Structure formats: structure tokens, C-alpha cells
Amino acid sequence: MDFKIKRKIKPNLLNELVDLKHNRTDFNDFSLNFISNLSQRYNLMRHVLKSKELRKDEQMISIAVGQYISSIVTCWETYFRDTFVYVVEQDSHVESKINDLIIQKGLSTKELKSAQLNLSDYGSKQYNFQDLSDTCNALNFLLDDNKNRITDFIDDSLSDITFKSPNFVLYWLQEKKDISQELYSVLEEGFEIRHKIVHDANYTYKVDSNFINTFEDCMVIFPQLLSISLAKKFNTKRTVYNIDEHYARLTNNPAKNEYHFVFGRKDFEGKYEIVD
Numbered sequence: 139m140d141f142k143i144k145r146k147i148k149p150n151l152l153n154e155l156v157d158l159k160h161n162r163t164d165f166n167d168f169s170l171n172f173i174s175n176l177s178q179r180y181n182l183m184r185h186v187l188k189s190k191e192l193r194k195d196e197q198m199i200s201i202a203v204g205q206y207i208s209s210i211v212t213c214w215e216t217y218f219r220d221t222f223v224y225v226v227e228q229d230s231h232v233e234s235k236i237n238d239l240i241i242q243k244g245l246s247t248k249e250l251k252s253a254q255l256n257l258s259d260y261g262s263k264q265y266n267f268q269d270l271s272d273t274c275n276a277l278n279f280l281l282d283d284n285k286n287r288i289t290d291f292i293d294d295s296l297s298d299i300t301f302k303s304p305n306f307v308l309y310w311l312q313e314k315k316d317i318s319q320e321l322y323s324v325l326e327e328g329f330e331i332r333h334k335i336v337h338d339a340n341y342t343y344k345v346d347s348n349f350i351n352t353f354e355d356c357m358v359i360f361p362q363l364l365s366i367s368l369a370k371k372f373n374t375k376r377t378v379y380n381i382d383e384h385y386a387r388l389t390n391n392p393a394k395n396e397y398h399f400v401f402g403r404k405d406f407e408g409k410y411e412i413v414d
Contacts, residue, residue, distance in 0.1 A: 305403065307321070
């Protein structure tokens with residue numbers, strides 16, 4: 139998959155990249171930040187839905203749920219932008235491909251260097267991570283692949299995972315469904331709803347609680363499965379769960395009784411202790 143330059147190196151882009159870099163952390167942190175960002179929005183939405191006063195106004199609830207959908211897509215966008223930066227910085231071959239293309243286009247990276255930015259920062263702004271197809275294009279470029287759907291990237295993450303709470307992905311696994319297809323269908327519908335909410339103020343989302351729950355599960359779980367795959371590729375620490383002693387830890391070398399731990403939306407309602 140080719141890398142295409144869509145945004146040139148200009149002052150407004152440089153300022154935007156500096157701000158994004160300032161907020162970015164390392165792989166483990168931004169993977170966990172994704173969970174934290176989602177959980178805050180999830181718990182806020184549940185707080186809104188528990189309000190007897192707000193529930194009296196169907197229109198107000200519809201608007202709130204619509205904004206919630208939009209906000210969790212923003213969490214997705216941030217995760218995948220940071221993932222792009224991480225992979226480029228880990229893989230010198232990918233970084234070289236970006237550099238060579240910039241040179242071929244006759245562009246200069248002097249402005250990037252002056253702003254203390256990397257090729258990975260600049261490359262991340264050439265994709266729209268609020269679009270499933272373009273996010274798939276980004277992953278194809280990063281991983282030198284040619285997959286048709288973004289959800290096809292998680293095949294090697296499904297064999298050694300464990301969940302703490304029930305969720306739709308676990309149900310699909312138990313029912314031997316095509317996980318990639320199930321995930322993509324839900325994500326596609328959710329992103330279409332988000333697009334209408336953002337671009338058409340006359341559109342009001344008619345709340346479907348079953349779909350919302352399914353969309354939440356997909357949005358929470360899919361990026362974690364991708365993180366597991368990348369962590370294996372780059373030998374990075376990831377969260378594992380000890381099924382015998384019942385604790386979770388970060389490691390890049392899971393033991394035989396440890397499985398990759400995947401948070402579900404229901405886990406956002408729990409309380410946890412950190413043990414040394």
C-alpha cells in the first residue's frame with residue numbers, strides 16, 4: 139500500500155503536530171490511555187442515563203447519546219494516530235519509505251526538524267483515522283500488507299486472550315462467527331451514524347440500546363486486539379491475566395498460565411487495586 143502525501147508541511151500543520159506530540163506518551167501509556175479515555179466517556183454516559191430528569195426528554199437523551207458516539211470515535215482516532223507514530227518509530231524500514239517519498243516529491247523536512255518533529259508525526263497526518271477505509275490503508279502501509287478491511291488485522295490476536303466480563307465479541311467467538319465481518323459491520327454502522335451526527339444538525343439519532351452496547355464492545359475491544367498483535371511484533375509489554383492466581387500484569391514474556399487480558403465495557407464499572 140502506497141503512502142500518499144495529502145497535507146504539505148505548513149505552519150498550521152506544524153503547530154497542530156507539536157500539540158499532538160506534546161500530549162502523546164509511549165506505547166503502553168497511550169494504549170492504556172485509550173482505555174481510560176473510553177471509560178470516562180462510558181461512565182459519564184451512564185450517569186446521564188441514570189438521571190430521571192433527563193430521561194423525561196427523549197430528544198435530549200438522543201442528542202447526548204449522539205455526542206457520546208462521536209466522542210468515542212475521537213478516542214479511536216487518537217489511538218490510531220498514536221499507533222501510526224509508534225510503528226514508524228519502531229520500524230526503520232517504514233520510516234525510510236516515508237522519507238524517500240518526501241524526497242521524491244521534492245519536499246524539505248527542514249521545517250519538521252526545526253519544530254523537533256519526526257517523520258512519524260508528519261506521516262500520521264496523511265490519513266483520516268475517523269474513516270475505516272483510510273485507517274485500513276494506514277495499517278496496510280505500516281505493516282506492508284494489502285487487507286481489504288481493517289478488522290482483518292487481528293487474526294493472530296484471538297487465540298490467547300481472556301475477558302473478565304461478557305461482551306459481544308466473546309459471544310461471536312463462542313458462536314464461531316466470522317469475527318472480522320461481525321466487527322466490521324458494527325463499526326461501519328457506528329461510523330456512519332457518527333458522520334451524520336457531526337455533519338447534519340437536523341439529524342437526530344434514534345437510540346437503539348442493543349446497537350449502542352454492541353458498538354461500545356467493538357470500539358473498546360478491537361483496538362486492544364490490534365495492540366496485542368503489535369506488542370507481539372515489537373516485543374512490547376502488554377497486559378496479561380494469570381488464570382491460576384487471578385491477577386493482571388504488564389509483561390513482554392507471558393507465562394504458560396497467562397493470557398492477554400482484554401477489557402470490556404462492563405469492566406469500566408469496576409474498581410481495581412494496583413499491587414507491587
